[in-house]
Amino acid sequence: MSAQPPATAGTSAARQLPDSARARDAGLTIGPLRRSDLDAVLQLDGRLTGQYKPAYWKARFTEFVTTGRPRGRLGLAARHVLGHLHGYLLGEVRAFEFGSPPCGWIFAVGVDPDQAHHGIGSALVAEAARRFRSAGVATVRTMVGRTDVSMLAFFRSNGFVGGRFTQLELDLPQAADPPERPLRASDPGGRR
Numbered sequence: 001m002s003a004q005p006p007a008t009a010g011t012s013a014a015r016q017l018p019d020s021a022r023a024r025d026a027g028l029t030i031g032p033l034r035r036s037d038l039d040a041v042l043q044l045d046g047r048l049t050g051q052y053k054p055a056y057w058k059a060r061f062t063e064f065v066t067t068g069r070p071r072g073r074l075g076l077a078a079r080h081v082l083g084h085l086h087g088y089l090l091g092e093v094r095a096f097e098f099g100s101p102p103c104g105w106i107f108a109v110g111v112d113p114d115q116a117h118h119g120i121g122s123a124l125v126a127e128a129a130r131r132f133r134s135a136g137v138a139t140v141r142t143m144v145g146r147t148d149v150s151m152l153a154f155f156r157s158n159g160f161v162g163g164r165f166t167q168l169e170l171d172l173p174q175a176a177d178p179p180e181r182p183l184r185a186s187d188p189g190g191r192r
């Protein structure tokens, strides 16, 4: 993208306030994604991840952007006053999964690499946290690759720390067949 960095971007005073007000001062607004952002998000995500996923993003926009933004779902855009999309964030309140009380999940965040380190990602996360708080949840979670140093540093700089849950996974092609175990059940009448 060709837009210049926001005027106040990168100053140490500006970095202390990664919120919507600071973004506004920098010529950015943090607000809802619009249907018309689909192509910009698709392109930006493709640039960041090296994978273009039109079907995935079309489905996400149907869920998060085009259906009146159902309660608990967040689709946020960081938009320059000139209209360029500089960043996006998707999140959702999810309840009672993994034995957890309702919490906010951030499952996608991306910032135009030409605009990196100007506080845009932090402003998106701060706005998501504000909206999750007003939806009544007390915790925000995300998942980051264990070796993804930049994402780890980004979330840590926004106050995230290791949580109370540990992610576990099973590599199916590598997994040995589980040993046969006899299935046992006792019936409520006490007979075996």
Ligand SMILES: CC(C)(COP(=O)(O)OP(=O)(O)OC[C@H]1O[C@@H](n2cnc3c(N)ncnc32)[C@H](O)[C@@H]1OP(=O)(O)O)[C@@H](O)C(=O)NCCC(=O)NCCS
Residues within 6 Å of the ligand: 015, 018, 045, 048, 049, 107, 108, 109, 110, 111, 112, 115, 116, 117, 118, 119, 120, 121, 122, 123, 149, 150, 151, 153, 154, 155, 157, 158
């Ligand atoms: C990580 C990302 C969101 C950061 O966005 P950003 O607008 O540059 O972040 P901020 O300016 O708010 O950064 C805040 C702090 O986070 C840390 N940080 C951000 N990017 C970092 C990086 N690449 N390496 C190390 N630390 C980083 C720094 O401490 C930074 O403060 P500083 O700029 O004063 O050093 C952005 O680089 C990005 O989109 N990366 C790709 C993510 C991706 O693949 N998304 C698609 C799938 S989910």
